[in-house]
Amino acid sequence: xxxxxxxxxxxxxxxxxxxxxxxxxxxxxxxxxxxxxxxxxxxxxxxxxxxxxxxxxxxxxxxxxxxxxxxxxxxxxxxxxxxxxxxxxxxxxxxxxxxxxxxxxxxxxxxxxxxxx
Amino acid sequence: xxxxxxxxxxxxxxxxxxxxxxxxxxxxxxxxxxxxxxxxxxxxxxxxxxxxxxxxxxxxxxxxxxxxxxxxxxxxxxxxxxxxxxxxxxxxxxxxxxxxxxxxxxxxxxxxxxx
Numbered sequence: 001x002x003x004x005x006x007x008x009x010x011x012x013x014x015x016x017x018x019x020x021x022x023x024x025x026x027x028x029x030x031x032x033x034x035x036x037x038x039x040x041x042x043x044x045x046x047x048x049x050x051x052x053x054x055x056x057x058x059x060x061x062x063x064x065x066x067x068x069x070x071x072x073x074x075x076x077x078x079x080x081x082x083x084x085x086x087x088x089x090x091x092x093x094x095x096x097x098x099x100x101x102x103x104x105x106x107x108x109x110x111x112x113x114x115x116x117x
Numbered sequence: 118x119x120x121x122x123x124x125x126x127x128x129x130x131x132x133x134x135x136x137x138x139x140x141x142x143x144x145x146x147x148x149x150x151x152x153x154x155x156x157x158x159x160x161x162x163x164x165x166x167x168x169x170x171x172x173x174x175x176x177x178x179x180x181x182x183x184x185x186x187x188x189x190x191x192x193x194x195x196x197x198x199x200x201x202x203x204x205x206x207x208x209x210x211x212x213x214x215x216x217x218x219x220x221x222x223x224x225x226x227x228x229x230x231x232x
Binding site for chain 2: 034041042043044045046049091093095097106108109110111113
């Protein structure tokens with residue numbers, strides 16, 4: 001089946017530094033990828049939707065200059081958390097749409113647990 | 118706008134009990150899909166089921182069963198003879214064609230199965 005590889009799985013960084021999270025579709029082309037954030041004991045909240053070759057669409061309240069999304073190829077999307085602060089500590093998870101499963105086919109990465117100290 | 122409500126935030130049962138997780142949704146779309154995911158402590162999302170709005174047949178897969186009632190906008194999930202390994206957070210989600218096909222998640226239900 002469709003597989004999405006997300007890494008790193010865990011990262012600890014110092015406040016003020018930037019962190020890049022990668023999300024790769026391994027056996028299918030993902031024209032659309034979604035990035036979610038999940039705080040402890042809360043649900044997944046959509047941060048942004050990215051389509052290959054175009055700018056990402058951010059949800060209300062998500063700072064696009066802080067959370068940089070690049071979807072330069074059909075198999076790779078990256079999320080860069082710039083100038084990270086402790087309040088950015090969260091679980092980030094990507095999802096790719098696999099058109100082979102139809103427009104409602106979503107495959108999730110395994111998530112990245114970010115801790116900013 | 119679409120919305121998913123999982124009224125039960127936490128459920129605790131003893132092994133071998135049956136348990137039903139409730140999910141109620143709102144959407145203006147006529148075409149939509151409903152999903153259930155399991156999130157164990159490790160964090161990854163495990164896909165359980167996808168059901169389209171035109172298929173109201175109930176589904177059974179092993180100890181899992183789903184009851185889709187369009188009339189009440191509900192898509193409930195039952196685990197029969199629960200096991201400790203079923204302990205996880207379960208999310209119900211909705212994707213409709215007028216919402217850009219993005220997934221909207223419910224708040225999740227934390228299920229604890231005690232031995």
